[in-house]
Amino acid sequence: MNFTPFRLSALVLLATSSLALPALAQQQVEFRGNIPLAPTGIANQQLGAGPWHYSTAEGMDITVEVAARGIEYPMALTFLPDGDMLVVSRPGKLHRVRDGVLTEITGTPPSVYFGVSGEPAVSHGYLDIALHPDFAGNQLVYIAYTKPFGTDQRSLAIGRGRWTGTSIEGFEDIWGGNDPTVSGAARIAFSNDKTLYIATAGRDPQDLGTGGGKVLHINDDGTIPRTNPFVGTANARPDVYSFGHRSSLGLTVHPATGALWQNENGPNGGDEINIIEAGKNYGWPMVSLGRDYSGPWQSDGPNHLGYQPPVVYWTPAIAVSGMTFYTSDVMPKWKGGLFVGSLRTGEIPGTGHLERIVLNEKYEELRRETLLVDMHQRMRDVRQGPDGFLYVATEERDGVVLRIRPAQ
C-alpha cells in the first residue's frame, strides 16, 4: 500500500464532498404555482438624467439621451410624418411627443389594465400603434388594445380613428373585441401591400378555430383577404395566417424583402425570431428550445422537426420584445442590423437591454451584441426615427423613450 498523507487527505475530502453533495447541488427557490418567484434585488432601478456614452463592438461610439420622460409603462411608439412621436402605454393612454414635451391625446378607447408586467395575471391596456401606409392622405391611426366586454371579460381588439393633431376622431373597432381566448401580448404591422398583420398570444395555438397564438391577416378595414391560407377550410378561422406561436411581442416587415418577421417569448428559454409564411405551423407547444418554468425541457428534443424553425433563438430567455431593422446611414456600422428589445434576461428582473443581430444574406446569424445592459430597464419597443436615430421605449413606471445617436 502506498497511502501518502496527501492521498489520504484527498480521499477524506472526496468522501466529505460526496456526502455533502445532495444539499449543495442546487438552490431552493420559492414558487407561486409552478412558476418560481422572480428575485427583485436589482429590479426597478431609477434611470438617471443622462446622457450616457458607450463604445460599441463595430467601433462606433454612441450617445444615448432621453427623448421623452414621464410616460407610465410605454409599450410602443411610432412617428408621424412631421417628426412627432406617438407613444401608447400599459394604462391605456396615447401621448404625442414634440421636442420632448408630452401631450395626452383624447378620443382613444377604454381598455383593461391591471397587474405587474412580467408577472402572471396581468392585462396591458394599449399594446401597439401603427399608422396606415397612406396616413398622409387618410390620417388613420390603428391601436391594438385590451377591450372590456360582457360583465367581466376582456379581449384583444384592433381599432382605428382619424388623427386631428390633438385627438383621435371617430375611433371604431375593425377586428376582435369579443373573444376571451385572445388577450395578453400582441403586435400589429402593415405590410407593403397595405394589409395588416396581427401577432397574438393566448390559448390553443394549434387550434385553427381560435385567434390565440397565431399571426392573423386582415385588410385595412378589418375584412378578410380571400387569399388567406385557411379561407374555406372547415373549423378554421379565415383570418389565420400562421399558427403554433406562443406570446408575440415583436412584429416587423423586412425593409428589402417585405417578409414578415415575428418574435415570440418562450417560457424559461426558447425565445424565437421567425420569418412568417402563409399556413405554416411554428410548433408551440409541441416543440421549443426552452424549458418549462418549473425546470424540465418543454419538448423532448432541441429541434423543430416537422415545424417551421426559428431564425434566431435565445436560451436562456431575454423576454424578446419590440423589434426593427435599422436601415439608415446615420449610424452606418449598424445599417441592416436587426434590433430587439429585452425585458429581462434569465428570468431575473432588472436585466432588460437591447440586442443587435447581424444576419447574412441567407438570414443566418453572424454575430449578436448586447447593448445598454447597465441601464437595467425593460426595453419594450425599438423603432427607427425619421432622423435615422434609434428610439427605445423603457416599460417602467417612470418610463422614458431613449434616443440612440452617434457620439458627438
Ligand SMILES: [Ca+2]
Ligand atoms: Ca417555434
